[in-house]
Amino acid sequence: MQNEATIGYRLDSLPLSGYHWRLLGLIAAGMYFDSFDIYIAGTVLAAMIHSGESTLKLNAMFVSVTFVGMMSGAWLSGVLGDRFGRRFCYQFNLGIYGFASIAAALAPSMYWLIFFRLVMGIGMGAEIVVGYGTLSEFIPAAWRGRFGTILNLIINTSLFLSTFLGWLIVPHYGWRWMFAIAGCGALFVWFLRKSMPESPRWLASRNRTDEADQVVSTIEKACGVDSATAIAAAAQQPRRAAPGNGRLGDLFTRRLLTRTITGITVLVALFIVNYAFVSWIPTFLVKQGHSVSNSLGLTSVMFAGGPVGSLIAFVLAERVGRKWGIVLFSLICAAFGAAYPFAQSEVMITALGFAITCCIYVLSSFSVATYVPELFPTELRLRGSGVSNTAGRAVSIAVPYVVAWAFTGFGIAGVLTLIVGTLLVQALIVGVLGTETRKRSLESIAAEVSDTTDASGQSVNARAASATEP
Known part of the structure; x- marks a missing residue:
């Protein structure tokens, strides 16, 4: 029976392939619209001041609830993502954000817009936590850092796009279209991400090893790797004691x-x-x-x-x-x-x-x-x-x-x-x-702080720390 260490070894042993790039694209797309929405605030608020739909005080409230929502979303995503899984959480928070953005585009007043912005903020704050965390669990250790920087670069380019579209759209068609673009984009990505699998590492950490094995086998097939050979190699690695659910x-x-x-x-x-x-x-x-x-x-x-x-x-x-x-x-x-x-x-x-x-x-x-x-x-x-x-x-x-x-x-x-x-x-x-x-493998990094011991009194995870690295 496989455990998290062997599942992690198989994931880290994979050659970089189109599967990893597609995964990066799906995660980046959701986080891109999240970042896009953060940056459109300046353009939208300036337009609403000009049209008389808002005041400086209400604009300040809009900005404040954005941060409150993002702070709440970051907290909730951590709790829900570890409890119910990465797949549930990244779909749930993107759905919240997408529908709230559409609702913001239809908001009848600034007060309603502020309320919907609070809800959007929850989704935006959650997406940052779940996106980076999920990516790290799929990418081989030798490329994990570089994929994180690529994702960061993609997200930050949204500043230019949001500014450019704001200049192009808001003076002619109004501020509502900016929220509509963000919401429709997020919901489209939500539909595409339905095909994303659950993190095998998370499944293994919950002792759902059969499901984890199925997901990894599918990824290995996409990468041109024979699963039987990979399982045999992973079986030679020292076992890590099954983790608890974590509190x-x-x-x-x-x-x-x-x-x-x-x-x-x-x-x-x-x-x-x-x-x-x-x-x-x-x-x-x-x-x-x-x-x-x-x-x-x-x-x-x-x-x-x-x-x-x-x-x-x-x-x-x-x-x-x-x-x-x-x-x-x-x-x-x-x-x-x-x-x-x-x-x-x-x-x-x-x-x-x-x-x-x-x-x-x-x-x-x-x-x-x-x-x-x-x-x-x-x-x-x-x-x-x-x-x-x-x-x-x-x-x-x-x-x-x-x-x-x-x-x-x-x-x-x-x-x-x-x-x-x-x-x-x-x-x-x-x-x-x-x-x-x-x-370093994620299991090796985690083993440094584990106090799990075997029957002989030796630290199981400490012994596995170096051996789990491909």
Whole structure:
């Protein structure tokens, strides 16, 4: 009888094939519309102010409930995804988001739109947790980091599309079409994703090994691998004791606490740095005396560092690794951040802004897209990711107020001090507490924190740690 370790060995031993790319496409498509909807908010709210359908106070409420919904969705997806499965959760949350978007397009008033935005936020927050977590459980260990960075790159291109379509559609056809596009797109992807299988690792973690074997055999056939040979090779690997269902409280026990602290740290740091710099840089430039037009022009050049950062992460994910990649780019970004307040010319301001944006997207690719889901065992993967994302979203609600206070009291230097301090704390905590996950099976990573022992008193998972790596 197979267990999670042998199922994981078979998945990690597969050659990269069209199956993996199709899986990436289906997961990326759902997360793309999720991200698209986040970015259309600015265009829609500006149009509603112009038409008199909303006020600044109502717009602020719209933004606030988005974050509240995403925070709630991140939490719920962790609980539901580990309890009922990845397939149930990614279909459930995408359905919620898609139908709520359609309802938002038909909203009779701003108050109804705010309510539907809260529901949409739940789906959007859940999709991030489930998408990255599910992908990590299917992709072979040698490619897992690079696939995470590709997914991150695809998602972040939605900023350009949402801005372009907003410019093209809203002035002529109104803001409702933006929600209709997002909702119809999400529901179309929901239909396509009905063919996606359940995660074999999750099935095995629930002792549903026959179902897990059937899914893996189907994937092996698609990859041109003989299942009998793969099963025979996997049978030679040391067995891992069957895991329990896992409880939320396990994340805060001694064996997993350092993993939980690490996951929370990298996502809290990412959201602080991202929202403090990327979301506020146009305002900073205007306050420093640049015209609005010039500010937006400089910002556009700076933000070109985003896709460059994702490409750098793709190259380095399986070379430098996630742990040391986060530490290294936290320090590099901190150095650029410390230099930024002293830049005088537009060229230097733009160059440093480009470099900081680039580092932020490298960190995003390493952390939320790859590292956090890898930290937790299968039975707790989505709950661990959910708790980490929930903490990050909660902090992001307060970030605008902290940034405004820092800028008002200390200028751009105050904001950059916040950013640099956050990056240094992240580098320290990840460097001390973090574990490296590069090219390692998920079972090997989980075995480091398992205290399961066999009859002789030896740690079963510790002995299996290196042997489960292909």
